Amino acid sequence: xxFFEKLFEGALWNSRFIILxxxxxxxxxxxxxxxxxxxxxxxxxSHALHYADAxxxxxxxxxxxxxxxxxxxxxxxxxxxxxxxxxxSLGLYELFISDIxxxxxxxxxxxILVINNLDDLKSRLAKVILMIMIVTLFxxxxxxxxxxxxxxxxxxxxxxxxxxxxxxxxxxxxxAGNDAxxxxxxxxxxxx
Numbered sequence: 001x002x003f004f005e006k007l008f009e010g011a012l013w014n015s016r017f018i019i020l021x022x023x024x025x026x027x028x029x030x031x032x033x034x035x036x037x038x039x040x041x042x043x044x045x046s047h048a049l050h051y052a053d054a055x056x057x058x059x060x061x062x063x064x065x066x067x068x069x070x071x072x073x074x075x076x077x078x079x080x081x082x083x084x085x086x087x088x089s090l091g092l093y094e095l096f097i098s099d100i101x102x103x104x105x106x107x108x109x110x111x112i113l114v115i116n117n118l119d120d121l122k123s124r125l126a127k128v129i130l131m132i133m134i135v136t137l138f139x140x141x142x143x144x145x146x147x148x149x150x151x152x153x154x155x156x157x158x159x160x161x162x163x164x165x166x167x168x169x170x171x172x173x174x175x176a177g178n179d180a181x182x183x184x185x186x187x188x189x190x191x192x
Contacts, residue, residue, distance in 0.1 A: 019096040023089050030085030037078030044071050066142070073139040080132045084125060091121035127169060134162055 048068050051061065094100055095118060137158055146152055 016096045019092050023093045023097070026085045026089035026092070030082045030089060033078055033082035033085060037075050037082065040071065040075050040078065044068065044075065047071075070139060070142055073135055073142065077132060077135045077139065080128060080135060084128045084132070087124050087128060088121070091124070095121065130165055130169060134166075137162060 047064070050056070051064055051068070056064070090100065094116075141155060144151070144155065146155070
């Protein structure tokens with residue numbers, strides 16, 4: 001192997017460190033989204049404190065209730081999106097740079113953060129993105145005004161499609177369904 005070949009292959013191998021820009025950028029974006037969602041929670045509580053105000057009319061209390069539930073869904077959505085950015089950042093680091101020793105060595109670490117290959121990363125991201133879509137649909141359903149029976153059919157169809165997506169996601173996991181339909185208790189035999 002020639003000197004230039006070694007030099008080129010070394011440079012090519014070390015070019016993987018460019019991924020650090022995506023790792024750091026994704027991590028900073030996740031932190032920013034965590035911060036924004038937490039600020040939303042603080043403001044949510046400050047508004048929710050008025051719920052017990054005796055001077056509120058029934059309509060105003062109902063509007064505050066609906067607004068609070070909608071904001072809670074937005075906060076959940078924000079935290080899920082921040083989680084996607086965190087998983088993406090850690091996954092890219094593990095795939096291209098190095099294993100995170102603390103994640104592999106700790107019994108308390110979450111298995112969702114241990115990424116072995118690109119398919120693991122895609123699978124974990126897809127599950128969290130599916131949850132974001134479910135939360136977003138829930139948020140839209142809360143604000144939806146049904147004016148025709150067709151609107152109710154669309155809502156029912158979207159719920160059915162999400163249930164199907166959740167079922168297919170669960171069915172695609174290794175070991176899923178192994179114990180389905182099996183009764184672990186053997187029937188008792190009574191001899192007289």
